[in-house]
Amino acid sequence: MNDSDAGAGHAAPRKRADARRNERALLDAAAAVFVTSGVEAPIRDIAAKAGVGTATIYRHFPTxxxxxxxxxxxxxxxxxxxxxxxxxxxxxxxxxxxxxxxxxxxxxxxxxxxxxxxxxxxxxxxxxxxxxxxxxxxxxxxxxxxxxxxxxxxxxxxxxxxxxxxxxxxxxxxxxxxxxxxxxxxxxxxxxxxxx
Amino acid sequence: MNDSDAGAGHAAPRKRADARRNERALLDAAAAVFVTSGVEAPIRDIAAKAGVGTATIYRHFPTxxxxxxxxxxxxxxxxxxxxxxxxxxxxxxxxxxxxxxxxxxxxxxxxxxxxxxxxxxxxxxxxxxxxxxxxxxxxxxxxxxxxxxxxxxxxxxxxxxxxxxxxxxxxxxxxxxxxxxxxxxxxxxxxxxxxx
DNA sequence: TCGTCAAACGGGACAAGGTTCCGTTTGCTC
DNA sequence: GAGCAAACGGAACCTTGTCCCGTTTGACGA
The missing domain is CATH 1.10.357.10 (Tetracycline Repressor, domain 2)
Known part of the structure; x- marks a missing residue:
């Protein structure tokens, strides 16, 4: 199992380490916030819990x-x-x-x-x-x-x-x-x- | 059928004429807007269509x-x-x-x-x-x-x-x-x- | 080890919508 | 016609989604 990719890509350009770290943090934060506030919790809340800015969340997950x-x-x-x-x-x-x-x-x-x-x-x-x-x-x-x-x-x-x-x-x-x-x-x- | 009251009250204090007029206008406007934009249409839209301010809508229909x-x-x-x-x-x-x-x-x-x-x-x-x-x-x-x-x-x-x-x-x-x-x-x- | 630069970042700015506040207007009553 | 409470309007404020832009940082070659 690849850390940054589900395995479908051939020449996946390999993301930067901080990007991978943030993605993981966002997934963990989102999972936690979803449990307590539902899947429509404010983006800001998730970003805050992950310790990143709001733009970062959009960068990793456009919608x-x-x-x-x-x-x-x-x-x-x-x-x-x-x-x-x-x-x-x-x-x-x-x-x-x-x-x-x-x-x-x-x-x-x-x-x-x-x-x-x-x-x-x-x-x-x-x-x-x-x-x-x-x-x-x-x-x-x-x-x-x-x-x-x-x-x-x-x-x-x-x-x-x-x-x-x-x-x-x-x-x-x-x-x-x-x-x-x-x-x-x-x-x-x-x-x-x-x-x- | 009473204009300002469904008939339940004993001593309904009788509303002012402009209030009754606005309530009717709001109902008509809301009905029209609901058809085109759904029941979650912006309050502002309904108020505008009725030709009243936003506060008026809250006064007549708190929620x-x-x-x-x-x-x-x-x-x-x-x-x-x-x-x-x-x-x-x-x-x-x-x-x-x-x-x-x-x-x-x-x-x-x-x-x-x-x-x-x-x-x-x-x-x-x-x-x-x-x-x-x-x-x-x-x-x-x-x-x-x-x-x-x-x-x-x-x-x-x-x-x-x-x-x-x-x-x-x-x-x-x-x-x-x-x-x-x-x-x-x-x-x-x-x-x-x-x-x- | 160090310099370079694109990737990635953060948070402020903007937009949309809900809600409230407050100074002004307007019916009703006497 | 005067007084006064009811009713009004719209600006102000708050929350949330979305975008922008100046700054930081990791990766890589020299």
Whole structure:
């Protein structure tokens, strides 16, 4: 694992040491601030916690979406990889789908405000949107197709719409004890089941 | 119908004529601006359109939630009254519930950004939240109970949670042709049906 | 080791929007 | 018509996102 690069580049020009240090500091600070103040915490707060100026944050992460992606990339990748694994080991495709959606919900509800931001139509979050689309929708589609092929569910709903719906249901779960997103998601998945 | 008061007060001190005029102008302006710019349009824009200063808007509607409520009060009341009516005239309680939820979805998706704001945890929208809770949740509860009593649906979901879920599903429908909230709401309602 | 210079930096400046304050205007009442 | 509280308007202030520019610093060759 390369410190300054995820490994995709051939001739990555190698960043300066202070730049790498700051990037790491920013990621750590952002992760901490996101936990306490949500993913929409003021840029200044994150910069201050990292001990850098505000411009530095923009230099490393042009939009807030880029920062959010960087902070949660590992978890999202893990989620993407969990899909095929569940499908391979689960008793049925439908069970795998249910379990995977559970993991997705867990991820969302533990990240303050992430679900909200994920579905905002603010143009600044296009990158975030695209990333989720690229990484997770195909996985979900695979699970859906397997379950549909097994005859367990109806097949007229596409993965994008399902994920978006699930994501929406997770909005505003924070500090609202009367609202249990998990239960509603369960209902949604139940509604998906093919009547037989 | 009284011009300056919905009729609840006994000794309402009767507002000044200019105050009543401005309130009306603000409501009209807000309604217009909400249509074009959504319910989160800048206060300044609404004030300008109404031809008043920004302080005036705060005087009449202390929070944005109050303004939103005032603008949509008629429609919300109509929605509340439609519940019992549908229950009385519909073929079955479940059909009435479905139809009523449809009306609710129609209301939400035609108001730019209302669904989003309705479920934001911003303290400034507590009033809005409370109003929906007061007016619509009991209606929904009545429909749910009737359907449950008729044995058509499971009875382990309360009205608040259902409405909140439906509202959440309606977030971000604007200018997203790939996402059809109605269909997902349908799924949710389908998931509610008692397996028999 | 030292000089050079582009990379990287920090924080101040600007813009947008929400909210409040305060001096002025305007209806109502007598 | 005078008095006075209600209501007004818009400037001022605060927060937050974003950009700019003068300064610092790490990397590398001499």
């Amino acid at each position: 807030r979406a880029d920062l959010i992606i960087a902070v949660y990339r590992h978890q999202i990748e893990a989620l993407a990889e969990a899909g095929p694994a569940l499908l391979a080991t689960g008793p049925t495709p439908h069970a795998a789908l249910g379990r995977w959606i559970d993991l997705f919900v867990d991820f969302l509800v533990t990240k303050h405000g992430l679900a909200a931001v994920l579905h905002s139509d603010d143009a600044g979050f296009d990158t975030l949107h695209a990333y989720f689309l690229d990484r997770l929708v195909p996985v979900c589609a695979q699970l859906l197709e397997a379950a549909a092929a097994a005859g367990e569910i109806r097949s007229d709903l596409d993965a994008y719409e399902l994920m978006r719906g699930v994501g929406n249901l997770c909005i505003g779960v924070e500090n609202n004890p009367r609202y249990d997103a998990r239960r509603l998601v369960e209902l949604l998945i139940a509604g998906l089941r093919r009547p037989h | 944005r939630a109050d303004l939103i409520i005032a603008v949509y009060r008629h429609q919300i009341e109509a929605l509340a009254e439609a519940g019992p009516a549908l229950l009385a005239t519909g073929p079955t309680p479940h059909a009435a519930l479905g139809r009523w939820i449809d009306l609710f979805v129609d209301f939400l998706v035609t108001k730019h950004g209302l669904a989003a704001v309705l479920h934001s945890d911003d303290a400034g929208f507590d009033t809005l939240h409370a109003y929906f809770l007061d007016r619509l949740v009991p209606v929904c509860a009545q429909l749910l109970e009737a359907a449950a009593a008729a044995g058509e649906i499971r009875s382990d979901l309360d009205a608040y949670e259902l409405m909140r879920g439906v509202g959440n599903l309606c977030i971000g429908v604007e200018n997203n042709p790939r996402y059809d909230a109605r269909r997902l709401v349908e799924l949710l309602i389908a998931g509610l049906r008692r397996p028999h």
